[in-house]
Amino acid sequence: MLTFQEIISNLQNYWSKKGCLVMQPYDMEMGAATFNPFTALKALGKDPWNAVFTQPCRRPADGRYGENPNRLQHYYQLQVIMKPSPTNSQELYLKSLKEIKIDPDENDIKFIEDDWESPTLGAAGLGWEVQCNGMEISQFTYFQQVGGIECKPVSLEITYGLERLATYVQNIDNIYDIKWDKNGTTYGDIFLRNEKEQSDYNFNHASSDYLFSSFNDYEKTTKSLIDKKLVIPAYEQCVKASHCFNLLDSRGLISAKERQAFILRIRTMVYNCCSLLNDE
């Protein structure tokens, strides 16, 4: 049986052989690997870009105090980004599954329409949710737009939800039972306490004053960094603002109406970064 760490290394090795750089995770809190500048910013412009990396993701509102077998507020995505999107994208993906012992000849792999849109990133793409015998194991997206700018060439983004994939590969029902290594260390051993404590923090203790004022600071800093034409630091401020917004959201501190306004503010920040990059 493949361990969690083998799943990661097998996929990374495979995509490395297909010409992807093996990158390390970005050192910031983010809701999805798409926010990683090596995805979002690299999807713009004409230069080819091929990379694979795991990215820890945080979605504060999804925390369940470690009680739900399928939901986590902190989890891992394995991200593949290829620009331009290869003409044999699907074949490459299906072969990658063999590396983690999901043989497309033995399983029913379905590509179910799932067009993706990130309101905060001003990004949109068309593609599928990939199901293996009825279970979602990946997202497969052809980027059409990032930061409000048309992507040309088009990038392909493949995102493997690693925990979900591992429960399938290891044939278990509960994420916390995932075998991380061959010595019997489980996912729960490493992360259960984290889930409990972080859920409590996300839902009850994240300081609203601090979050609101930080959000404003990030916004201000983005503006000044854009004036100085420092795209990457400016974009990082957007990523911070986005996580801040997610925390405010999970604390239930943003009404539905304000929610839209916050999303719009982040999007404007991202737009400005992207158009600065695009102008270069």
Added chain:
Amino acid sequence: MMNEFILEIYGEEIPSWAQRFAEKDLKDLIEEFLILKKVQYSQIEINSSSRRISISINKIEKEIPQSVIEIRGPGIDAHENALMGFLNKNNATFKDLVKKKVKNKEYFFLKKKSAKLRVNILLQQNLPIILSKVRWKKSMRWNSFDEKWIRPIKSILCVFHNKKIVFNYGGVTSSNFTYGNYKYGENKIILNKTNNYEKDLEKNNVILSRKKRQNMINKKLEGFCNLKRSKLVENKDLFGRVVDSIEYPNVLFGTFSEKYFDLPEFLLKSVMFEKQDYFCFVKNKSLMNSFAFISGKDISKKKKIIKGNENVLKARFSDAEFFIKEDRKKKLEDRIGNLKEIIFFRNAGNLYQRAERIQKLIVFISGKVNLDLKKFYKYLILSNVDLTCELVKEFPSLQGKVGGYYASLENFPNEVCDAISNQYNLDFPKSDNYLSLLMSISQKVDGILGFFISYKKLSGAGDPFAIRRSALSIIKICIENNLNLDLIKILEFSNKQFEEQGITSEVDVEDIIDYFRKRLLIIFNDMGFKGEEVQTVLIKNKFNPLQLYKDLKVLKKFISSENGKNFQRAIKRLISINENSKVQNSINVNIFQSKEEIRLYECSQYLIKFEQGIDFLEDKKFIILFTNSLNQFFDKVKVNSSDEKLKENRKALVNYLFEKVNNIFKFESLIR
């Protein structure tokens, strides 16, 4: 059938809603093109599966024969240079020209035979343009190519009279081959004879015809039902989705643990239908623990695939179980405050405000139909409180159902649970639970007004906010359940409520009633009433669907009766005399000259007493009297009298009658 032309675009998975749109579009575009270029053919057939869309044309000619065309040159009085230029340009001499008059001016015309056109060349030049014009609603680019399609194209097959036509689109060069079902190995299929196209595909596990795929699925499902003595739970949307999401339909069956029957049936069904695209079955009216699904994979692998799907379903059900457990920690009434956090429509307040309005509207309507809902009053504020529950967030389509379910667990009265459950139902069935009817009407009226306050008007096709279907539903509820309600009053009350909450409404209730009138016309047309009949009963200032329905039934009977026919003829005279006449004075009773005038005047006074058109039509004695009075008046009395005073007075009488009759029913619409 002999197919001389086949075009197939093969690519990555097409979303299942998209094929039908594209089929129609591609077919129309190709037909339009063939007609424009005058290419003869006998039949076009279009098919699609999850990975391809293909068009076959039967008996298409290879060449477009020569035809004579006329090209207009300069006028006959034009300068010689102009004529020479024209001849040189067309490679012609003077003797090829004829003179012809166009709008009083004479011109030279060149008669010329058009060249034979080869259809394969035409297709080669135009197919890329045609493909680029297919509207997929959503389409995309890929790699570095400029062209768009629904998903990346992998190959294009284009064969015309057994020869390939070569063109480029989306980075692909068309050829004479395609691929079989890739889940069975993606064999390359070279098309030597266009006739074998469908058969070759079938050999490679692709069933091109939707109908055939449908039948295959149906047969399997029926077989299961016969064996288990059960019935399939019908779901057209699901069937439509799955039939287009595959190239070859393998139907597999799985089961789930009976312990999940602790969850409500509507939830189990919803998980299977919406989240997993599974079919489910009932036996003796209760849900079975079996399900069916369509697999793209060969049946020989079924054990693993079934097990996998069973596990997913189990996880989904336990997720739902978890949500219910979480939701149940907080009672419905303790959730009311959370509604304030959720916005209704932009600029139309929050859901708490909506709940308050719905509560008041239900009470208002109950007064109109003499129902006492006092004992339910405290529950009415909870109509939409389930929107704060995790289960609804996970299954938005279950709004209402979830509320009703939790209400029953909290031992609310049955009428309340039923009302909350069914309020969003768009084809509302008959119900003897009046609370249910009133809540549904109120919820929908409030929804429609909220929409118009926020968005001002409806635009575009479709019905994303279910506004059209809500209006239809309200009308149907009133008619089918005998609810005597003037919707104008209800809409006015509802509109006022928004304003009382400080929400600015620029809605003119009359505009919304107009919207309802249009919907009503559709319903009545479906019931077999003619447009002009409906127009006759649709008078201003009132909109009571039930009454309108009753009026229509009586009217329909009346107009085909002998009395009715006579009456219509008399009214026709009234209308034509009244037409174009301008009335300045009011009626002066003292200058009537004849008994016909007096009698007609008496009739007009009698008309005032009819409040409902229906009372008028049912007063047979009066109808006969009125008909005779009208006829005698028009026979004996000259309206256009030479005496100006008398003439004006008679015109005033005619006009007065016309107005009075029109206030009862607009016979005008019927007679024109």
